[in-house]
Amino acid sequence: MGERNFNIPASGYLEALRRNGVDHFVTVPDWVQLGLHDRVERGVEGLSLVRCCNEDQAVCVSAGLRIAGKKPVTVVQNQGLYACINTIRAVGLDASLPIVFLVGQFGREFSNFGQDPSLSSRNTVKLLEPVLNALGVKFWRLEDENDLGRIDEAFAYADKESRPAVLIVGSPTGWN
Amino acid sequence: MNLLQACTVIEGARKDAVLVATMGAMFAFDALKAAQPRISSVPLMGGAASLGLGLAIAEPTRRIVVVDGDASLLMQLGGLTTVADRQPANFVHFVARNGAQFAGAANLATPAETCVDYAGLAAAAGYRRTYRFEDEAALASHIDEVLGGIGPTFVELRVVTPPPIPGAPLKMEIPDLQFQRMGMEARALSAWLKEHAHG
Numbered sequence: 001m002g003e004r005n006f007n008i009p010a011s012g013y014l015e016a017l018r019r020n021g022v023d024h025f026v027t028v029p030d031w032v033q034l035g036l037h038d039r040v041e042r043g044v045e046g047l048s049l050v051r052c053c054n055e056d057q058a059v060c061v062s063a064g065l066r067i068a069g070k071k072p073v074t075v076v077q078n079q080g081l082y083a084c085i086n087t088i089r090a091v092g093l094d095a096s097l098p099i100v101f102l103v104g105q106f107g108r109e110f111s112n113f114g115q116d117p118s119l120s121s122r123n124t125v126k127l128l129e130p131v132l133n134a135l136g137v138k139f140w141r142l143e144d145e146n147d148l149g150r151i152d153e154a155f156a157y158a159d160k161e162s163r164p165a166v167l168i169v170g171s172p173t174g175w176n
Numbered sequence: 177m178n179l180l181q182a183c184t185v186i187e188g189a190r191k192d193a194v195l196v197a198t199m200g201a202m203f204a205f206d207a208l209k210a211a212q213p214r215i216s217s218v219p220l221m222g223g224a225a226s227l228g229l230g231l232a233i234a235e236p237t238r239r240i241v242v243v244d245g246d247a248s249l250l251m252q253l254g255g256l257t258t259v260a261d262r263q264p265a266n267f268v269h270f271v272a273r274n275g276a277q278f279a280g281a282a283n284l285a286t287p288a289e290t291c292v293d294y295a296g297l298a299a300a301a302g303y304r305r306t307y308r309f310e311d312e313a314a315l316a317s318h319i320d321e322v323l324g325g326i327g328p329t330f331v332e333l334r335v336v337t338p339p340p341i342p343g344a345p346l347k348m349e350i351p352d353l354q355f356q357r358m359g360m361e362a363r364a365l366s367a368w369l370k371e372h373a374h375g
Binding site: 024026048050051052053054056057058059060061062063064065066067068069070072086087090091094095096097 | 215217218219220222223225226227228229230231232233234235252254255257258261262355356358359362365366369370
């Protein structure tokens with residue numbers, strides 16, 4: 001068996017977003033997802049890029065798009081999610097809008113890839129899942145290409161339950 | 177002018193534009209019985225402009241009218257450039273400037289009230305048109321131009337600060353509706369937009 005590859009290709013993410021009907025990529029850029037950002041910046045048919053200054057704005061823009069019948073994905077990193085908790089509370093929990101996030105695990109040690117993030121020595125990594133649990137926000141880990149189907153699960157859950165859903169991007173996306 | 181007078185002018189000209197209001201303006205539009213299409217950013221200071229931007233991107237042929245507060249705008253000042261980056265032609269952003277946080281309750285001074293230029297900030301951020309009105313007659317005489325022109329448009333409204341209510345938090349419990357209405361209005365607005373879809 002070959003070595004496990006943790007770098008999910010950007011093309012894999014884009015295919016998953018396409019089959020889930022995603023039409024807007026609303027983002028504050030994330031180091032972990034630079035491969036995906038690079039691809040989206042170069043233009044993807046049917047996917048409109050919305051650049052935001054911070055994550056509060058990204059969540060609210062996504063909410064407006066959702067209310068008007070569009071299907072955005074909100075792309076941020078773990079630090080950004082921490083920064084916009086009150087907006088998630090208002091828009092995702094109180095108003096029950098199905099905001100779906102891709103959240104990069106910025107700062108994760110390479111040795112922690114594929115392991116339990118709670119074993120990371122870095123707060124920015126190990127606090128993400130406990131914070132989401134405290135908020136009551138469901139999440140899915142994306143560790144390798146075999147996990148891409150979890151993107152479909154997250155969108156289906158968000159649509160059905162009208163709740164926010166978080167996909168945790170565990171390691172840098174590939175440029176392929 | 178006071179906030180209710182300003183909102184009366186806006187509501188009188190809004191027609192089927194989507195209203196996104198927050199804080200004091202939200203209550204003023206409630207007093208005016210403003211109906212769908214509308215949504216309130218509550219309790220969420222700073223969210224109105226970005227919520228409106230999402231609507232403006234999704235509904236490019238429909239006017240989106242955001243009525244923000246000065247303290248709310250200050251919380252998301254970078255949001256001016258988020259709007260400007262998309263240059264939504266259908267986006268009108270009013271900011272009611274009363275120079276106070278918890279206006280009508282405690283009237284705590286907003287930062288930089290003596291020197292900040294909101295319309296100037298919006299212009300520098302990249303809004304296409306900016307206006308500043310201090311009296312109701314001037315706003316009323318320009319409202320069709322403001323709402324009808326190509327945006328993004330920013331309008332600074334100088335409104336008087338209502339007198340404070342001493343001990344307001346001791347007397348006024350925040351009602352459940354304050355935490356429920358954004359969701360209720362989001363669902364109602366979604367339904368309204370589907371029913372009134374532009375061909």
